[in-house]
Amino acid sequence: MNTGENSPQTEMANKNASLSSRRTFLFKLSLLLNGAVGAVLAVPIIGYLLGPAAKGARYNNSWITLGPLSNFPEGETRLANFRNPVTTSWDGQTGDIPCWVRRISGTSFQVFAINCAHLGCPVRWFAQSKLFLCPCHGGAYYADGRRASGPPERGMFEYEYKVVGDELMISVGKMPTLAEEASISPPLTQIAGAHRLSALEKPKPRCGSCPG
């Protein structure tokens, strides 16, 4: 006899069906929310990872002016600044990069990265002694950038330059580091005469108990 009431089995089945559809709905909702959160997080992460490469490719070998030639008297070495094109406007002063400009004569220049070739400390030019000296570990370089003494194994890094009209321009876009030296095209040049010590050239230890 049908009394209009569901049997306990039917009620249980309805309850299970309702629970199951609610669980399915919540599962789909969580998938949707996870997807949305993932997309929100992925955009800046992908931008962070790919941004420098994209910018680097865009600004590699871009030419930047260091100012008029009259800023650099012949026979002198002067500090100059340029804005790194890879930086953004909110990088502030960290985007300003100093370099040493040596005007040999006329349109003949040398433009040195300020970073020591050892571990990158900023080197200073001392006009009286005609040496670049590094405050960190005592590295010294001659006026033409060749290594003079101390831990650096090579001369100073040089920027490529050209004179356009009355302006001195240099090729920039990457920080000159030992790690990037080989990957820059064309490379920041190594000063002629500077060289790495090979295993054979390295000084042998001298002490009473040392062999050789």
Ligand code: FES
């Ligand atoms: Fe210049 Fe070490 S960083 S000598």
